[in-house]
Amino acid sequence: MTFKTNLPAASCPALSGFGVLDIRGADAAAFLQAQAMNDVATLTPGQWQWNGWLTPKGRVVALFVLLRVAPDHFLAVLPDFPADDLRQRLQRFVFRSKLSLRTADDMVAAAGPQATLPAPDLALGDAVEGWALDFGGDGGARTLWLLPASHPALAPPDAGIDRAWFAADLAHGLPRLPAEAVEAWTPQMLSLGRLSAFSLKKGCYPGQEIVARTHYLGQAKRGLVRLEGQALRPGMSVEGAGVTVGSLVCSDAAGHEGLAVLASDAPDVLATGDRHCRRLPLLGGLARPS
Numbered sequence: 001m002t003f004k005t006n007l008p009a010a011s012c013p014a015l016s017g018f019g020v021l022d023i024r025g026a027d028a029a030a031f032l033q034a035q036a037m038n039d040v041a042t043l044t045p046g047q048w049q050w051n052g053w054l055t056p057k058g059r060v061v062a063l064f065v066l067l068r069v070a071p072d073h074f075l076a077v078l079p080d081f082p083a084d085d086l087r088q089r090l091q092r093f094v095f096r097s098k099l100s101l102r103t104a105d106d107m108v109a110a111a112g113p114q115a116t117l118p119a120p121d122l123a124l125g126d127a128v129e130g131w132a133l134d135f136g137g138d139g140g141a142r143t144l145w146l147l148p149a150s151h152p153a154l155a156p157p158d159a160g161i162d163r164a165w166f167a168a169d170l171a172h173g174l175p176r177l178p179a180e181a182v183e184a185w186t187p188q189m190l191s192l193g194r195l196s197a198f199s200l201k202k203g204c205y206p207g208q209e210i211v212a213r214t215h216y217l218g219q220a221k222r223g224l225v226r227l228e229g230q231a232l233r234p235g236m237s238v239e240g241a242g243v244t245v246g247s248l249v250c251s252d253a254a255g256h257e258g259l260a261v262l263a264s265d266a267p268d269v270l271a272t273g274d275r276h277c278r279r280l281p282l283l284g285g286l287a288r289p290s
Helices: 028-035 083-091 159-171 208-216
Strands: 019-024 048-054 060-070 073-078 100-103 107-111 124-126 130-134 143-148 222-228 237-240 243-251 257-263 270-272 275-280
Touching: 019 028, 019 083, 019 107, 028 073, 048 083, 060 083, 060 130, 073 083, 073 143, 083 100, 159 257, 222 243, 237 257
Parallel strands: none
Antiparallel strands: 019 073, 019 100, 048 060, 060 073, 107 143, 124 130, 130 143, 222 257, 222 275, 237 243, 237 270, 243 257, 270 275
């Protein structure tokens, strides 16, 4: 669906750390269906979903937004994992498929004014005007803008907006994976079912056997928990009743809030190092239909 953005000049600060991968060609949909962990075949042009790419052992390499621009054209928006790194990894599996993988340095993910969108998983826009995606949840409205790098509405990154965006992701249980968390967690450990980010019904993809076995055998003994504390940092152990019950996946720059993978029977009283921390509720509403 096309529209005129009518965005004021310099109204959309670029989001630090975001990259875009462009996937297009006659075999693009089939390729992504075989590689990505969510059901790409359910997407219609203009629709997006949470998706990701796993190792054969079912560990999350990258978590991303996948927008279907056209029947044979997709954009993957990566909040943490370098787009060119994912391009190189996926390129090894292209073989004779008719598609191209391109790091889209000409597209920029930005925060900006709220757009009125027809449904949470439907984007508005085109390659010239850019795209608007609804990133809102129970914590309030947000719009992610994908804009051409030359768009007059783009502004330089703003540290305050970066912090607020990151905090909203944490509050809604969207893991922001630092380098040390790559290939460390399964989708179930990261509670990505909350975001409808992986499929149990579609055909094979890397790691699918592990994901399905964990689900159907009821072996998911760990999940994502939002914590508030002091000096939190990724990789830090979380203690409960004198034993290690999990570890921090990611945290904000101030170390006051983070997401941890904890055992399902972890006690309510928790600590990191010699400091107490407490659970906070995970907000809903960020899931998108899959």
